[in-house]
Amino acid sequence: MTATAAGVPATSVRSRPALAWGLVAAGAALVAAALLSIAVGSKSIPIGTVFDALLHYDARIDDHVVVHDLRVPRTLLGLVVGAGLGLAGALIQALTRNPLADPGILGINEGAALGVLVAIGIAGLTSPWAYVWFAFAGAAASAALVYAIGARGREGASPVRLVLAGIAFTYVLHAIGRAILLTDSATFDRWRNWMVGSLASADPGVIVGVLPFMVIGTAIALGLTPSLNALALGEEAGQALGVHRGQTRVLGAVAVTLLCGSATAAAGPITFVGLMVPYAARMITGPDYRWLVPYSLVLAPILLLVADVLGRVVTRPGEVGVGVVTAVIGAPLLVVLVRRRGRLPRL
Amino acid sequence: MKRSFAVGLALLGICAAVAVVALGTGDYPISPAGVLRTLVGQGNPATEYIVIDLRLPRVLTALAVGAAFGASGAIFQSLTRNPLGSPDVIGFTAGASVGALIMIILVGGGLLEIASGAVLGGALAAAAVYLLAYRRGSQGYRLVIIGVAVQALLTAMTTYLLARANIFDSQRAALWIMGSLNARGWAHAAVAGGALALLLPVVLALHRRTLVLEMGDETARSLGVSVERVRLALIATAVALAAVGTACAGPIAFVALAAPQLARRLTRATGPNPLPSAAMGAALLLASDLLAQRALAPTQLPVGVVTAALGGAYLIWLLGWRRTAA
Numbered sequence: 096m097t098a099t100a101a102g103v104p105a106t107s108v109r110s111r112p113a114l115a116w117g118l119v120a121a122g123a124a125l126v127a128a129a130l131l132s133i134a135v136g137s138k139s140i141p142i143g144t145v146f147d148a149l150l151h152y153d154a155r156i157d158d159h160v161v162v163h164d165l166r167v168p169r170t171l172l173g174l175v176v177g178a179g180l181g182l183a184g185a186l187i188q189a190l191t192r193n194p195l196a197d198p199g200i201l202g203i204n205e206g207a208a209l210g211v212l213v214a215i216g217i218a219g220l221t222s223p224w225a226y227v228w229f230a231f232a233g234a235a236a237s238a239a240l241v242y243a244i245g246a247r248g249r250e251g252a253s254p255v256r257l258v259l260a261g262i263a264f265t266y267v268l269h270a271i272g273r274a275i276l277l278t279d280s281a282t283f284d285r286w287r288n289w290m291v292g293s294l295a296s297a298d299p300g301v302i303v304g305v306l307p308f309m310v311i312g313t314a315i316a317l318g319l320t321p322s323l324n325a326l327a328l329g330e331e332a333g334q335a336l337g338v339h340r341g342q343t344r345v346l347g348a349v350a351v352t353l354l355c356g357s358a359t360a361a362a363g364p365i366t367f368v369g370l371m372v373p374y375a376a377r378m379i380t381g382p383d384y385r386w387l388v389p390y391s392l393v394l395a396p397i398l399l400l401v402a403d404v405l406g407r408v409v410t411r412p413g414e415v416g417v418g419v420v421t422a423v424i425g426a427p428l429l430v431v432l433v434r435r436r437g438r439l440p441r442l
Numbered sequence: 443m444k445r446s447f448a449v450g451l452a453l454l455g456i457c458a459a460v461a462v463v464a465l466g467t468g469d470y471p472i473s474p475a476g477v478l479r480t481l482v483g484q485g486n487p488a489t490e491y492i493v494i495d496l497r498l499p500r501v502l503t504a505l506a507v508g509a510a511f512g513a514s515g516a517i518f519q520s521l522t523r524n525p526l527g528s529p530d531v532i533g534f535t536a537g538a539s540v541g542a543l544i545m546i547i548l549v550g551g552g553l554l555e556i557a558s559g560a561v562l563g564g565a566l567a568a569a570a571v572y573l574l575a576y577r578r579g580s581q582g583y584r585l586v587i588i589g590v591a592v593q594a595l596l597t598a599m600t601t602y603l604l605a606r607a608n609i610f611d612s613q614r615a616a617l618w619i620m621g622s623l624n625a626r627g628w629a630h631a632a633v634a635g636g637a638l639a640l641l642l643p644v645v646l647a648l649h650r651r652t653l654v655l656e657m658g659d660e661t662a663r664s665l666g667v668s669v670e671r672v673r674l675a676l677i678a679t680a681v682a683l684a685a686v687g688t689a690c691a692g693p694i695a696f697v698a699l700a701a702p703q704l705a706r707r708l709t710r711a712t713g714p715n716p717l718p719s720a721a722m723g724a725a726l727l728l729a730s731d732l733l734a735q736r737a738l739a740p741t742q743l744p745v746g747v748v749t750a751a752l753g754g755a756y757l758i759w760l761l762g763w764r765r766t767a768a
Contacts, residue, residue, distance in 0.1 A: 195587075200590075244758055244761060245761075255583045255584070255587065256583070256761070258587055259583055259586055259587065259757075259761055260758065260761055262586065262587070262590050262757075263754050263755075263757035263758045263761060264754065264758060265754070266695070266696075266750050266751075266753065266754030266757070267750075267751050267754035267755055267758070268754075269750065270747045270748070270750035270751035270754065271751060273747050274737075274738065274743055274747050274751070277738075277741060277743055277744075277747070278738050278741040291601055366594065367594070409602070410602065410605050410606045413605045413606060414605065415598075415601055415602050415605045416601065419597075419598040419601045419602065420598070422594040422595065422597065422598045423595060423598045425594075426591040426592070426594040426595045426598075427591070427595075429587065429588075429590075429591040429594075430574055430588055430591045430592075433584050433587045433588055433591075434574065434575075434584070434588070
């Protein structure tokens, strides 16, 4: 799997078959993570029973009901949300050419979350089909605003500056969201866990509601990968290759909005997944977005499912939200990236 | 110096005016004249109970806590030579939350135990952030981002502690970490005011040497200042001030960041300005608390929500429009 051409750094080029086999291995790991997520929880279920419940469901057996009604929806939600966040992270890093970009750190997820809270707390909407649009509006607005703030000044949207703008904006959005929640104690209790990112309230209706948008976002993201490569070469090379920069940016922003909006509407604002996964994928694939994006798509749900399992195990029988676990894993990476010698390189 | 003095006086005047408004505002409104009459002992029993027993301790706590945060922020910013180096950015307040939570949930203690837990947790977190950000001088932007990363870790720890606590401790702790001035009585006002009365003279006594310290370590040494001792004394004072504020009102965001900078814009003084900052912090926190009580009435917001929203907006403004300041 580590076949590299002589003299080329191991992280930059790998042969196509090696990358394809790696992707298959990652897919197998994803299946294993999904089974783990179905089997482990406040009540552990033997893996044989899990297969039984999946293949020959019997409503009279308690374990089967747990698997069918609780664990499977939760695992599916983890798959969908993880894939969305990982893809969004890879896209936004490519579009801003910023290795620190993450939809959570940049405030996009928090914007989507505020949209959902406005829809539920103020407009009184309860159907996922309705409030997901508010999530899109919030995600799009905050992405545009953060970019506008970060891009001011002579040097433009430098990596650190963009992140700083996102952080400041997140403070404001989070405070407004909390104020909305506090005016309504019933909503507060239901959404308190959601505010830190959690898969616990997995509801099949929500998964079905956001799935179409996720699929569209994923399709756009995968279709954009050749243009993202051209974008990474810089302005002139990209133009010479015939790539329409404006079009790529707009389509990329649409995909990020769809992916982050639906992921946040379903599981709350989860941070650091979009930072960690593209970073790990880049170590495997090198800078080629045609491989980096699919790898992010497969690796991110693995991370999210394993983090969710950890969150269920550490405080058994209680649990901590998956967003808390991803923060514990992801925050040190942010420290390492910021402490790197010299200025952060543009991607 | 003259200008600083005038600005300080003006800010104190604003504090007094806002205090009178705050004392008159609530479910039972009282006119400013009525408030003043009550304060000098000429009110009727009803207004006396409302103003003196219910509202005055809260207002005094807000003033003292705001002043403590403001002065602490001024010292921290001077020590780190960084306009963003305030206790909330460098993780002090988040660490103080974890320390206090450990005391509430794992040890189970009263105000004193919670306060000492907060001091210890805050000091450890601030030291961690400063050391992680330090690389050939601590650069402003890096300090903020590392602060955010450490805060994310500490917040995760907070959530973990809340999840494993019993429901009674959990509610008490959840209220505490919001940063609120609700239900503050004379005990809180006395602790905050007493600590401020002890610590502000120390800040004043150190002021001349702080000024010299800002000229650089070499210069300060050649002028006969023992740099390390002064710095240690300053750190201790600033940590104590932030800790007093956090212990009495919870981790209130951004007052310590914004107050010294706003005060400096008014005084136009270079160098540390702890006293105008304290006055500015008191005015900011009192006004924020008034806003928190009235903005979505009858819902009472914790004041921390208001300061986070205002402070975040201020940070955006700082980034977008005042490049030189950061």
